[in-house]
Amino acid sequence: MRIYETYVKRPQDLLLASFVFILLSPFLLVVSILIKWKLGGPVLFRQKRPGKDDVIFEMVKFRTMTEERDEHGELLPDDKRLTPFGQKLRSLSIDELPSLINIIKGDISIVGPRPLLVDYLSRYNEKQKRRHEVRPGLTGLAQVNGRNRLSWEERFDLDVQYVDHITFLGDWKIVVQTVYKVFKRDGISSDTSATMEAFMGSDIKKKQDALSR
Structure with missing residues (x-):
């Protein structure tokens, strides 16, 4: 490993x-009150995510969706539960700020491949699995190069590219680009969904599974 990584x-x-969390504490308190008022409780959204070497941790974000359910008790689709207020939190990436706690704990890094769902672990091909060789990040190379407008395969290619080329200047370039993207509100949604569609496995993975049967 290079000196910077180590x-x-x-x-x-x-x-x-730690510095940013302390600095933004009053703002985080105000956002928490607004979420409680507009969306109800809980204020925080917690979800299991795989980190470095597939170690599972609990990621913390601000909640942006309601808990509305259909007549069968099932949660409504994302686009039905995502309110204008929640969309605003997402467009400015304010919902991500509680994840500073995960950085302080060492679950994630500021820059790295985004931590995705545990369900996706079995759907990666061998190349895509390499994204878990490093700590996941609050932002990453894929987030500043299209974010949710990229296909899953394009995002994973960028993740692996990052894993192979981690540098001090590269990380700070991504941080600066992230700030620009946040203010530009670019790539928040995919072209076909309010949020990113689920990853069901790449074509390469599907072919590998078919050959192994």
């Missing part, structure tokens, strides 16, 4: 995330 990246994450 000795600098983690302390840098801890110091920056």
Whole structure:
């Protein structure tokens, strides 16, 4: 491993995330009150995600959707539960701010492949699995190059590209680009959905499974 990855990246994450969390604490309190008022409780959304080496952790975000359900007790589709207020939180990436806690704990890094669903672990091909060789990130190379408008395969290719080329300057370039993308509100939704469609496995993975049967 390079010196930056081994000795600098983690302390840098801890110091920056702690500073930003303390600095934004009053703002986070106001957002929490607004979420409680507009969406009800709970204020935080917690979900299991795989981290480095597939170790499972609990990711924390602000809740952006209602808990509306149909007559059978099933949650309504995302586009039905995502309110204008929740969309605003997402468009400005405010919903991601509680994940600073995950950075402080060491679950994730500031920059790295985004932590996705546990269900996806069995759907990756061998190349895509390499995205878990490093800590996942609050932002990453895929997020500044199209975000949810990219196909899953394009996102994973960028994730692996990042894994192979982690540098101090590269990380800070991604941070600066992320700030620009947030203010531009670019790539929040995919072209066909209010949120990103579920990853069901790439064509390569499907072919591999078919040959192994």
